[in-house]
Amino acid sequence: MAAKQRAASNPESGVLSQHKVISLETLRVACKNCSLSSLCLPMGLSPEDTERLDDIVRHARPLHRNDFLFRAGDRFRSLYVVKTGALKSFAPCPEGGEQVLGFHLPGEIIGLDAIDKELHVCSAKVLETSAICEIPFARLAELTATIPSLQHQMFRLLSKEIGHDTEMLLLLGKKSAEERLAVFLLSLSQRLQKRGLSASDFYLSMSRHEIGNYLGLAVETVSRIFTRFQEDGLMCVDRKHIQLLNLPALEALIGSTGQNRRQQQQ
Amino acid sequence: MAAKQRAASNPESGVLSQHKVISLETLRVACKNCSLSSLCLPMGLSPEDTERLDDIVRHARPLHRNDFLFRAGDRFRSLYVVKTGALKSFAPCPEGGEQVLGFHLPGEIIGLDAIDKELHVCSAKVLETSAICEIPFARLAELTATIPSLQHQMFRLLSKEIGHDTEMLLLLGKKSAEERLAVFLLSLSQRLQKRGLSASDFYLSMSRHEIGNYLGLAVETVSRIFTRFQEDGLMCVDRKHIQLLNLPALEALIGSTGQNRRQQQQ
DNA sequence: CGTTCCTTTGACTGCACTCAACTTCAGTGG
């Protein structure tokens, strides 16, 4: 296999670690883009409306590894947009333990599931030092009531989240361990690429444990399949450092294997 | 085990079969309640606003078994509220076959996942003769823009759907086959009870195949576990006719078995 | 009344889990 190469940067800092300390003004400008990308860009808000939206966004100081953005049971007040870094959200299981619900990369929104009960039903924990924008929901709701295209954008955002969960249901209900890992890696790859980063060379900010929990697999299974993928020349793994060497082969693994775990319906 | 007792009504008609042919006026009045229960009741819309909402609701003629409400790929125009009957929604798998995403009983809304792309990504098929209200989304969006509490109600509705999907993720990721079936039965039970029907005696409108597909299990596993539950005195099964004989025991099965399939995290 | 679908049951198999040992690495303090 190709020689494992150590990264110059600190492996611990993980995905997107190149964004380190950022001046407040930089963050402010960047965050304008950030709310833009999630809420405005797709619908093309007018500059004035974008300004109004940006005015209600709060820019919190950076959070660090293992900090909680919020905990299950907390009162819901705001949505959050990841500017840099990475988080995981997870729900406590009745019997103890937890179910990882998702990993959140820059540009992605957290907290949509809490609108219903005005209560956070899951917790959000920081995986690596992160900058996060806060959008007070009450003020956002005022804005959406006066900006129809923003309202529509919010509907779309919520609907998109449902669509994403749907894909996960299919993944957990019908796919083999190999397929789940392949989907996971490609999802990360695509989301990073969307942010202008390498689609084939990145750091994982989450542990094998968390990956396994997220995908409904045991840690050992994750480890074994990473090893197998490496043996097959699909990727190169060095601790948290991942290099995808054969994207087309990974994509082929997802759909056309014909080796699904569970039978088809009807 | 207890003698299997035949039901007087036609088993094929399934859940809620007692609602048969309904006069147009009855349906109209009923549907007012229907949109009320899903959209208005929890927020307490004013009578005038409720009237405005009811005005845009269309009352389609009843659909019959195997009819499609919409198909994956159809242009998205409306949300639908089940008045009577039952439907399933399912997504096509890349390799052929399908993933059942949910079963929809009276009072429940269908189509929220299509708002994002303005395209239905899943299909909805009628399981038993059903009356369904159509809510044109464009007109609904106009209304929500002028009625803040309705807007908030829509946000809540979408958020609730995300929360429901989250529960399903936990179910598929961490629960054993027995637990999945228990959750499924109790979910049906509670939803029927909410509509004023028996929580312990009902008909399934879906096949074992569809249940298994929904829960990520093989048909044979569903059948076997139904048999086992019956042997244990938890329920009485006669084809589609279900009687839950020991609700507390079923509930106990869900959380406290300590026999989960996959290990806990961290 | 034949065809087809649905359901159930049995026998067998295999994927992924569990248990366990070992290695590596990070952090801590002597």
Place this chain on the structure above:
DNA sequence: CCACTGAAGTTGAGTGCAGTCAAAGGAACG
């Protein structure tokens, strides 16, 4: 600097839950 400690990851051996294959009995439907 190095031993100690604990967390994280890897690997191997064994096992069990649920899937697959197969067959047969019923129900539904034309």
